[in-house]
Amino acid sequence: MNTRFAVFTAPLLLAVALSGSLAFANGDADEPSKPNCPKGQVWDSKQQRCLKQTSSLVPDADRTDYAYRLAKDGRYEEALTLLDTLKEPNTAKALNYRGYATRKLGRTDEGINYYLQSVKLDPQYAQVREYLGEAYVIKGRLDLAQEQLQQIKSICGNTCEQYQDLAEAINDSSKT
Incomplete structure (x- = not known):
């Protein structure tokens, strides 16, 4: 009985201990939270750990998603640096996230340019249209x-969230 208890509780205790020691970044509602990696590293979903940005093992999809998390955390320059490492930087998501980071850095016209490129690649991408509207x-x-x-x-x-967020931004700007 004790052995059975240990077999079931040990993994649970380990998970609780690890979750308490990691800082998790907020991401899209569609995607699970991932640990915040130190500067110069990126989360690799396959290996479930942080790797150097320069590692060829980390796929573009992970780099793109993690760049967005960096930007959402206010780490805009780091996000742009990570996006610079993409093998294929001209995807709707990558361009959207590049636009987001540049806009948040106060380079709104540059951000709009990236958003428009993203819209060309995927006109049905609601998030880029929200950010373009903002x-x-x-x-x-x-x-x-x-x-x-x-x-x-x-x-x-x-x-949907994108509609609600942009409607709120428009409404708020009308009040000033």
Whole structure:
């Protein structure tokens, strides 16, 4: 009986101990949280550990997702540096996340350029349309932000997170 208890509780205790020692980054609602790696490293989903950004073992998809997590954590320059390591940097996601990081650094026009490239690659990508709309709000172009809001509505309706977030940004800017 004691052996059976130890077999079942040891992995649980280990998981609890490890989860308490790792800082988790917030990501897309669609994706699970991943540990925050030290600067110059990236999370490798296959090996379930942080590896050097320069490692050829880390696929572009992991680099792209982790760059977004860095940007969401306010680590914009690190996110851009990581995106610079992609073998294929011209994907809708990578361009969207590059746009997000540059916009957050105050380079709104550059961000808009990346968002537009992303939209060309995937016109049905609601998140890039949300971020593009938010960039237009920053520029004071509420007409263009409204166009993006309507595009999002046609993609996922008016109850999806992207629609709600952009509608709120437009509404907030109208109050000032």
